Every structure is written in structure tokens, then in C-alpha cells.
Amino acid sequence: MKPLIGVLGASGEVGRVAADRIAAAGLGRLRVGGRDRAKAEKVAQELPLAADAPPVEVQAVDLDDDEALARFCEGCAVVVNCAGPSYRVLDRVARAAWAAGADHVDVGGELVARDALASSADGKRIAIFSAGVMPGLSGLLPRLLAVRPLRRMETYVGGAARFTSISAVDALLTRGDRFGTAQASWVDGAIRPNVLGPLRNVVLPGFPQPMQALPFLTTEAQELPAREVRAYNVFASDRIPAALTQAWAELPVGASAEELRPYAPDVVSAADSDVDEYGAFYVLLVSARPEPGGPPGPGRVVMRATDSYALSGVVMAAAARAVLEGTLVPGSHLAAEALDPFAVAEILRADPLVHELTVV
């Protein structure tokens, strides 16, 4: 019998696409769960199942309900959690999955969740956190260029995309050294602070217009295989950075989601204005320079898509496939470090949501 794959948060944008791609690839039987049963049912009905595929199970699951969570994980080979917000979920679903003997894939989590879960590793189960676009692809695709020793690597990720209020709060929470350091670069294994300024109206390969690039050395970027790393969050205008900065200026570092929530509408409306003005687009650009005298090789990755939420679903499905294929080492990992960048790139290239993925 084919393995059972449980997709949580299936009625959201990420979950819907993840379930769709898992079904289309015929990776296994599906169980979908969401807070709202009716919405989850609707997703289940629209899945592109093979004619002989068993019916899709649907469960209503409230992530705060331990019993419901345990029931959902029961019998799964892998639990694919697309629900957020990440700051509240942390490793909660992962623990439930491991307790039920299932492997786990999570769209969020970052270092906080990975490290929290690591102490519970039993040498058998796998958990993959941050298996979305950013973090996720933003750390994985640069590794396509790591075929020779690299002196410098830069990543530019962003575009114009709408924010939900949940994702706006998540964005407001990405502050503090568990996430990254603004204006810093990574040189010879250490953070070099206060060296990079914002780039205004910068022309970047793959981006359709001049962009605003803000240096933010994520913890993910600090693991990239190059002597020097620069990482930029890229926006179509100053609106979103200004909204985030205003909130951060008024609150101390470490402010809670509840304290930040009142600022979310400004972030959402900034993002809406960007999309209204420029249209939706999302680009991930990686540029690398080899050590002098190094062998020839690729120096640039460009991935273009319309938005990152749906694309995260594709990445989640790819992560689930990697887990099921049995090629991953047991333990608690981040997607960027655990997945095979070349295998994921092949999946992305075949996906209609990806307009371009080139390595040159």
C-alpha cells in the first residue's frame, strides 16, 4: 500500500498547491486537514487524482488541539505542515508527527524549531523545516552554484506580492539575531556588521524593474558555501521597508506578535500598493564569483515566478517526495541544507508556476 501523506493547512494557498502537486505526482494516499472542514473538503475535491487513487481523507484540525493533531498524524508516513503562523507553530506539529512515528515537513520553523526538535531526535525520524521559498529556496538554489570554490555569493530575493495579515506579522517578527543581521555581510565565517548600505533603484538581472534592495544577512545566508556572502531582501518600492521600519522604531527588539499586530495593516496596505502599481512578481537571483584562477562554471541563478506563496507549495511537495524517497539523513534539518538542489531545481523547472529557472 502506498504511504499516507497528511497535508495540514490544506485550505491555505501553500497547502492547496502542496496537496495538488503531491496528488499529481502520485506520491501516496492523501489526508488533508484544516481549521475549516468545508474548505478542506473543497480542496480535496479539486485534487488531480489518478482514476484508481483511493479517496482523500478530510479532517478538521485545530493546531492548538493536541488530540486533533495526534489523530491527524496517526498512520501518516509523512506530515506536511503548511499552516502558520510560524512563530506560533514552531516545532509543535513536528513533535506530534514524530510522536506518531511520521516524518515531517514544515513550511516554517527556521532555526528555532529545528534546534528545539533536535534534542528529541531518535536516529530514525526526519523533520525538514523552512521548506518554502524564503527561507527554503533562498538557501537551496544558491547551492546550484557551489560546484567550485566561491569567493563571493550574493542573493537578491523579493518582488511585489500581497501580504495576508498573518504573513505581515511573520514579517514583522523577522527581527533579532535568530533571524539575521541588517547591513551585515558574512566574511570568512563571521558576521561583519555595518558594512552594507541599502541599494536604491538598483538594476538586477532577472528583475523587471529597478528595485530597492535592503541588506539583511539571514541565518540561512550565513550557511551558504562562499567565503563572502551578501544577502538582500528586495522590494519594488520603499513602502514595505518603511512600514516595517516604522513599527520596529516604535517597539523594542523582542516585541511579541500581539504587540506587532496593530502594525500589520500598514504592512498589508504597503504590499497592496506595490502590487497595484507594479503588478505581482517574485524573483530569486543568486550571483557568485569563484576564487581567482578557479575552473569555469556557472555564476548566476535566476528564478522568476508570479508569487511566492503558491511556489512554497511546490517546494513543500518536493520536500515530501525527498523524505519518501528515503535519501535523507534522519534528524532535524532545514530544507536549504538537507534537500538536493539539483533535484528540486528539476521539479521547479517542470512546474507551471515557475516562469524561469536558469543557471548560467
Next chain:
Amino acid sequence: MSSTPAAPATPETSPETVPDEDRLEVRLARIWAALLDLDPDRVPTDVSFLEMGGDSVLSVRLSAQVRAATSVQLALADVRVEITLDELAALVRRRSSDAPSARDLPAQITPRADATAEFSLLPLQQGYFVGQQDGWELSYESAHYYLDYGLIGVDGDDAPEALADAVARLAEHQPTLRARITPDGRQRLLPLDAPGAVPPVQVLDLRDREPQDVAKELGDLRQAMSSRGPDPVNASALDVRLTLLPGGEGRLHLGMSLLVFDGWSAGAMNRDLLAFLADWNAVLPALEIDFGDYVSALDGLQTSEAWLADRDWWWARLDTLPQPPALPLIADPHDVAPVTMGNREHRWSDERWSAVRAQCSERGVTPSTAMLTAFSVVLARWSGHHRLLLNSLQLNRLPLHPDVHRIVGAFAATMFLPVDLTPGSTFAELATGAQTRSGEYIAHNLISGVEVGRELARRRGTRRPVGPIVFQSVLGVDAAMGGRTSTDAGPLGETNVTDYSHQLRTPQVALELRCFEIGDQVVTVFSLVDELFEADQVTRAFDEFIAIVDALAEPAGWSAIPELPEDSEPSNPADGELRLGLLPEAASATHTGPLEDDLEMTVAEVFEDLLEVPVLDRGADFFALGGDSLLAVRAVTRLARALGTTVPVRDFLADPTVAGVALMVRAAR
């Protein structure tokens, strides 16, 4: 970006006596110190907020606290993380200055703490500097003005020493005489006691020579000084020579680098020099500021709203500006290597010119505008179209200080001026229209023609000069400077300024009309690159010009309807025909993709260092990335240091992409 905070803030010399703790810099330093956790007495004033640990979040708090402390509201976009304490103080001052007028000049001038410190070149100086590196077609190894004039009743024994003494006193009075340009395109004023600070004076004694020898020697000297100007990178920008001639006569020869002195300066300098010559004990009113103070005051201008408003004004007009006059050429400017420019010259007597001036003032038109209009009419006929783009040289010294007009220096700027001559109009109508339009354009002069020209060239996709036809008039300057210059030159006798000879060399100019006053006379000159034009056509155009201006002494000249071409735009040149503004562009290869090899990476890194932006594509263009021609000269210097290969500046400018420059390096090896 990597310099470390070093010296504590040194309070600048400030004319007002404000208690230290109340000075704006000190109050701002306290705010910085609190935000960045620094010792308030040790906040450097020239290191960026970013480098000291500030970020965008702290910069929002910074503006809030500045508002609380000074009641000055700063726009968030103004308080960037790259701002230094000095820049912040200047910003607060600009925002807090009360009594805002319609055109408040957003700059404050104060003497610099270190009068010998380097400062940047103004845009036109940059243009001359790059021209001097053979950066463009129509370049010369020096951009300079040469002038000599007659002296009568020279005391040949005392004159040399008197002249040297006067020049030394002039160099003390006017620090610009001690200017040097640095090899990477900056400038500074040497202290008075530095070696070579005072321009040297050379004397050629021909008193005992035969007339034919005298003529030959004088001719040789003129030729030498015309074809080789002073080089302010290595020596004085002013070359002073005195020839002593038989019969108590003499000549004073002046070579002036345009990198250091503009047209106004030539007059001001001559006036001061004569004052010192005439009186051993002359003391001129001390100048409170120098050229470096002026340029430094302009530094903050480019982030001001006034500057941005002027830039937007120009940018909105660029796409509708006409073409330069499509004059027929006999050679491609790219292929000629002129050494000196040719001259056609005409003088009007005092009486004749007084009549012209009277007619001008009756119609509310300045004599300069009358000249401009006559020049435009001639150009329209010559080129076959009546909408034309001219480049004008403006002596626009911003009135930041009462001394500004007494200082010598390279203040001048160019300004593009479109001309639209409606056929069927009277000359008076054309002149009135030109007067109105000039006024409108001059009102937006915070952004210079050099900067506008760069953008225009970018939009038109051309690497050729976009404003090769120039108009320059300094009519009325003598009056503005306090009447006519004295003719008393002390031991050098009396000046006879109507007995003069001169020569101008400016880069990127095909043809220039200059109008100026010498004594009682008004002089107009066509300076041109002879190699480009059919001599007969130049002569005809010049004669037409003189006839039109001369007729303006009578009302009939103003009511005349000049014959003009019906076409507003130039027609396409026939095969093989060369016309100004319609010349073929060098085909530039299109490069694209990631950097390909170590050489391209080295080039990219030089670009990045100079421009402070990432260079990610081999097709990235130095100018599109924010570079200008001055930075291009610096890039060439850096590349030479990094690679041991010097790319000619002109080659760099021909394909200023990473891949293009890398190709040039390979070719030069």
C-alpha cells in the same frame, strides 16, 4: 565603507560665538551618542551613521529626536543611513532657515576649517578634466585660454621684478592662483609658502632685436602658448610672461587653464593684477571665502529639494529638446585631432555699439540675447532647420556670499538652450522670444548642463558631444565689476587692450560664438575646429552674422523678417554626407550574462568600489550604474594599478561595460 571612526569632532571655526554645548553639531552629536551608545565627545563628524552601527530603525528614531530637539521636521527619505553628522547638521540648518523665499538657495557658505583640504571638481571642471585625458572626440591635452595685449611706456629694468611681485601678491589675495588638480580629479589650494604655489613669471627681452626677429619670436611664443596650456595637475594653472620690446613697448602674455579659471575670472584677475602693478602698496579688500569654500557649500545641493525640482524640470523636457544644428561637415569629429581652434573675429566701435545697445534697451532685450538670436538665425540657415539645440556657457555664480563675484575660479557652467525660430517673425519677435526662453531656462540652473548632457546622451543613445555648438557672452561684465579696468600698469606702463591676440581651446566644441568687451570695443569671435567645416561656409556664416548684428543699430534691423528654413527638424543626411548631430554611432557590442573570467571580475570590482553598487552582469554599463566621466578616469587609474594595463579613457568611454572594458584591457596588453 570600511574606515573606522577616528578623530573626535573638531569644532569648525564659526563666526558666531555660540556656547559650545548649544551648537547644533554638539546637540546632534549627543543624540547620535545616545542612539549608538558612543561617547558624545567622540562622535566623528564625517563617518556615516551606518558605519557607526546605525540602521534604518535607528534613523527613524534619529529623525524623531532631531525633531524634538530642534523643532525641525525631517523627511524620512532625507535621513538615510549613509548620512554623516556634518551632513545632518547641514540638513537641519537648511530646513530650519526661516523666511523661505521662492528660491531659497539650499546652501550655506562658511570658510573651511582646512583651507588646503581637497575638494571636488564642479561639473564643467570635470568635463575639462576628462577632456584633458583625451576622453572624447574634440579633446585637447589642455583646455585653456591664451591672451596677450600691448604695453606702452614700459620701464624695462623695473618691469620684470614689479610683475613678479604683483603676481605674488595676487596669489596671496586670490588663493585660486595656487590651485592644483589631483590626478584622480579633485582639487586643492596650496599654502602660499608651498613650492610652486606662486605662478612663475618669465621674461623675454627683445629690446635690442631687429624688427623681423621680434615678429618671429613673438609669433613663436604665441604659437607655443596657444598650443600648450598650463597643466594644473603638475604646475600652476596660470602662465605669465612678459616680452620687452624696442621703443619702451612690451606685451603681457597670459595662459589660463579653464580647469581653474572661467571667463569672468580672466577679467577679474586682470583687474586685480593691474591694481597691484599700479601701486606697490595696493591693498585690496580681503576676500572672506575662497573657491574651495564655494564648492564645498554646493556639496549638499544635490540632495536638496530645489536641486531635485530643477532636475525634474529638465528631465521632463529632455525628450522634446531639438537636435543641434545639423551643420554640414567635411570630416567626422571622431577622426580629427585639432591642436588649436580657428578664429573669425569682428569688432564694433564704441559709437556703433552704443547705437545697437540703445536699440536693444528700447526693446527690453539684452545685447547678449540680440547676439544669440543673430547667431541662431545664421545657424538655422546653415543647417536647414529652425528648431536648434545650443549649448550656452553661463557665468552663474550663486550669490552665496558678497565676495563670490570677486573671487577667481572655475565657476562657469554650461546650459542647454533650445531655440525655435518661427519663420515669418521679425527679428524683434525672435529676440523677445529668445529672451523669455533664456530667462525660463536660467531659472532652473541648479543642475548644470554637464549633468543634463549626460542624461540627454543616455536617452539619445549617443556617445558624441550633445551640445557641440556653444554660445558665450560676457557683455556687461565690466559694468557689473565696477566700470572699466584701469590702464595704469605701473612699471609696465599703460595697457593697450585693443592691441591683443587670443586663442581658446575648449573640448567637445565644434563651433563657439564668444562676445566680450575690450576697452571701448565689443568683440565677437567664432572659435571653431577648422578641420570640420568648409572654410567658405564659415566665412559666409560669419559675414551674415556680422551683417545681422550690425543692422541692429537701426530700427530697420529689428523689423526685418529674417529668411529662415521652413523645416523645423533636420532632414536625414544623404549617403556619405556628414552632418553635425546626425553622425553615425559606433556600433557597440551587446554583452550579457554573468561575469565570465577573472579579468571581468577585476573590472567589476573596480566598478563596484567606485560606484558602490553591485556589478552582476558583464553587460553592466558604468554610466547606467551611476558613473560619470570623472569616475571613469578614476576607474582607468584603478584598473591600471590592478592590472598593470592602461586603457585609454576614450576607449573606456566607447564601450563602458564590464565586458567591453575587459576587451580593451586585452587589446592593450
